[in-house]
Amino acid sequence: MPTTRNRLVVGIIYFVLGIWALFTLLPIYWIAVTSIKSAKAVQGARPTFIPWVDFTPTFDAFRSIFGTGGGYGVSGLGNLAMLARNSFVAAFCSALLAVILGSMAAYALTRFRYRRWRNNDIAFWIVAQRMFPPVALIVPFYILFNRLNLLDHLSTLIIVYTAGNLPLVVWLLRDYFADLPVEIEEAALVDGASRFGAFFRIALPLALPGLVIAFLFAFVFAWNEFLFALTLTLDKAKTLPLQLAGNISVQGTRYWDIAAQGLIVMLPPLLIALFLGRYLIRGLTMGAVK
Amino acid sequence: MSGAPALAPAVSSAVPRQHAWADQNAKYVFLLPAVLYLLLLGIFPLIFSVYLVFSSWQSGSGITFVGLDNIRRLMVDVRFQDAVTRTLAYVALTAGLELAIGLLIALALQFATIGKSALRLALALPMLLPPIAISFAWKLLFDYNKGPVNYALDAIGLPRVTWLSGQTSALVSLVVVDIWQWTPFIALATLAALESLPTEIYEAALVDGAGLRAVLRDITLPLLTPYLVAIVLLRAVDAFKVFDTVYVLTGGGPGTATELLSFYAYAAGFRTFNMGFTATVAWATAILMTLVFLLYLRAFRRIEEA
Numbered sequence: 001m002p003t004t005r006n007r008l009v010v011g012i013i014y015f016v017l018g019i020w021a022l023f024t025l026l027p028i029y030w031i032a033v034t035s036i037k038s039a040k041a042v043q044g045a046r047p048t049f050i051p052w053v054d055f056t057p058t059f060d061a062f063r064s065i066f067g068t069g070g071g072y073g074v075s076g077l078g079n080l081a082m083l084a085r086n087s088f089v090a091a092f093c094s095a096l097l098a099v100i101l102g103s104m105a106a107y108a109l110t111r112f113r114y115r116r117w118r119n120n121d122i123a124f125w126i127v128a129q130r131m132f133p134p135v136a137l138i139v140p141f142y143i144l145f146n147r148l149n150l151l152d153h154l155s156t157l158i159i160v161y162t163a164g165n166l167p168l169v170v171w172l173l174r175d176y177f178a179d180l181p182v183e184i185e186e187a188a189l190v191d192g193a194s195r196f197g198a199f200f201r202i203a204l205p206l207a208l209p210g211l212v213i214a215f216l217f218a219f220v221f222a223w224n225e226f227l228f229a230l231t232l233t234l235d236k237a238k239t240l241p242l243q244l245a246g247n248i249s250v251q252g253t254r255y256w257d258i259a260a261q262g263l264i265v266m267l268p269p270l271l272i273a274l275f276l277g278r279y280l281i282r283g284l285t286m287g288a289v290k
Numbered sequence: 291m292s293g294a295p296a297l298a299p300a301v302s303s304a305v306p307r308q309h310a311w312a313d314q315n316a317k318y319v320f321l322l323p324a325v326l327y328l329l330l331l332g333i334f335p336l337i338f339s340v341y342l343v344f345s346s347w348q349s350g351s352g353i354t355f356v357g358l359d360n361i362r363r364l365m366v367d368v369r370f371q372d373a374v375t376r377t378l379a380y381v382a383l384t385a386g387l388e389l390a391i392g393l394l395i396a397l398a399l400q401f402a403t404i405g406k407s408a409l410r411l412a413l414a415l416p417m418l419l420p421p422i423a424i425s426f427a428w429k430l431l432f433d434y435n436k437g438p439v440n441y442a443l444d445a446i447g448l449p450r451v452t453w454l455s456g457q458t459s460a461l462v463s464l465v466v467v468d469i470w471q472w473t474p475f476i477a478l479a480t481l482a483a484l485e486s487l488p489t490e491i492y493e494a495a496l497v498d499g500a501g502l503r504a505v506l507r508d509i510t511l512p513l514l515t516p517y518l519v520a521i522v523l524l525r526a527v528d529a530f531k532v533f534d535t536v537y538v539l540t541g542g543g544p545g546t547a548t549e550l551l552s553f554y555a556y557a558a559g560f561r562t563f564n565m566g567f568t569a570t571v572a573w574a575t576a577i578l579m580t581l582v583f584l585l586y587l588r589a590f591r592r593i594e595e596a
Contacts, residue, residue: 009401009502010401012398013398013401013402014398014402016394016395016398017395017398017399017402017409020391020395020413020473021409021412021413023470024412024413024415024416024470024474025412026431027424027427027428027431027470028415028419028424028427030427030430030431030438031423031424031426031427031430034430042436043436046441047436047437047438047441049438101323101324101327102324104320104321104323104324105320105321105323105324105325107320108316108317108320108321109321112316112317112320112321114317114321122321122325126324126325126328129328129332131527132332132336132576133530133531133551133552133572133575133576133579134531134533134552135531135533135551135552135555135556135568135572135575136336136339136555136569136572136573136575136576137332137335137336137339138556138560138568138572139339139342139347139559139565139566139568139569139572140335140336140338140339140342140569141335142565143338143342143347143353143565144335144338146349159331160331162327162331163327163328163331163332166324166327166328167328170324195316195320196316199320220418223420224418224419224420224421224422226420226421226422226533226534226537227533227534227556230537231556231560240420241420241421241422241423244420244422244423244426245422245537245538248422248426248429248538249541255430255433255436258426259426259427259430262420262422262423262426262427263423265420265422265423266419266420266423266424269418269419269420270415270418270419272418273411273414273415273418273419274411277407277411278407278410278411280411280414280418281410281414281478281482284414284417284418284475284478285475285478285479285482
């Protein structure tokens with residue numbers, strides 16, 4: 001029934017969605033396009049919008065980051081290799097730890113019954129950890145890790161990020177384990193397998209897609225994290241977002257350089273987002289509907 | 291090989307015995323590592339920070355007990371009071387606008403047929419990208435002299451806006467970035483809720499000849515309300531904690547015009563190394579947040595009862 005009225009509704013729907021899609025992509029486009037501008041294209045009388053149309057693209061900003069043709073002291077991403085390694089190690093190790101601890105807890109919450117504290121209460125307590133403002137934790141963490149002589153150590157970031165991601169991982173994997181059929185595990189237990197055998201040989205392999213999704217989410221959130229990196233690291237354990245924030249205030253108007261740096265920091269989450277596809281939505285809206 | 295059949299039963303009965311202890315306690319062996327980890331890194335630091343509220347901390351001298359000094363200072367701190375008002379306004383504005391726009395997008399997405407999954411993915415991107423990098427992108431867009439936003443205003447004959455350095459406009463800019471980043475959360479969560487509603491009711495209503503607007507108003511929205519209450523609550527909890535965008539876009543300025551509570555807690559303590567005071571501001575924030583949400587939930591319970 002393609003009536004004019006229906007056509008109008010469809011028109012409005014795509015108008016709303018189109019406007020929002022453009023709005024969403026605007027900053028991402030702008031940082032990408034700025035990264036290939038020359039100083040002249042950025043500082044000209046009017047802003048430039050499209051490469052080859054109103055300015056000539058150049059890869060100078062990327063050259064300065066990767067070391068050739070740079071040469072303005074502290075600029076660029078400075079020690080890119082070290083920063084990237086720090087960010088990667090902190091995100092990778094904390095995500096892995098969170099998935100190990102989280103998958104065990106999520107499995108427990110879906111396979112055993114806890115009488116005294118009740119499963120739902122335990123799950124809620126775990127998720128509620130995310131509600132508290134992180135700024136309340138920066139001072140105790142600073143003092144405790146200072147006392148342990150662990151400030152500016154990567155292990156500190158790994159420890160803190162694991163705690164930050166554990167609730168999300170438990171929440172995602174609890175759904176996942178709950179959807180797995182328990183019959184196979186029960187059969188294995190009857191055949192004499194231990195609980196750990198059932199977990200490692202049956203439940204974990206079946207839950208592998210869920211584990212990957214949870215890992216990638218944890219990885220991205222740790223990769224993006226700023227407040228704890230700002231307060232608990234200084235130099236050796238500095239991460240990419242921290243350096244980027246520093247450059248934004250120090251390098252002032254060398255916009256093209258910082259845009260290129262920002263793009264590099266954005267790249268891993270962007271790729272993971274594309275890879276996650278439809279699972280992305282489920283993870284991001286977790287807990288809101290269920 | 292003659293010994294093998296005799297050995298087999300012995301092995302199979304020995305294996306369970308080895309694991310007997312761990313198996314009987316599997317319930318706890320699986321759950322406790324995560325719980326202990328969160329106690330150690332979540333609850334213990336919080337208790338420690340309660341103690342810090344009554345202390346001052348210096349790198350050299352360590353923790354000194356100062357009684358109610360921090361709290362007394364907080365009570366007369368105008369900057370803190372301003373940050374409270376500002377944060378409440380920020381949370382109300384972002385949550386309210388994001389709810390309105392998010393609901394619209396969710397409804398549009400529900401009826402969309404072509405390109406639905408690509409649209410969803412594009413919408414979700416802002417939530418996953420590094421806040422520091424996207425804040426910088428917005429800093430470029432909002433740039434007074436060279437930014438495209440002011441260029442567009444010029445083009446249509448409107449005056450330029452000092453997006454990041456005006457008393458009010460800087461806060462508005464932060465709200466815009468929050469809306470950009472988090473409206474998709476409300477839209478996508480609402481869409482998930484919409485898709486979980488039973489379709490029979492719609493079909494029945496449409497068969498009975500109800501118009502689209504009537505269906506939305508009398509069926510969809512009432513069914514959706516409990517979900518929306520929860521979704522907005524989750525969003526508001528996060529809006530209370532905003533830090534990264536403030537740090538990059540305005541640094542709390544101009545002056546203290548965009549000092550939201552998390553940023554003020556950080557700036558008040560970490561920049562002057564008065565850790566006890568940061569802990570005090572942080573706890574005040576947490577208590578305020580809890581109070582606001584209790585009131586919010588109570589208001590909705592009352593509406594639902596009425």
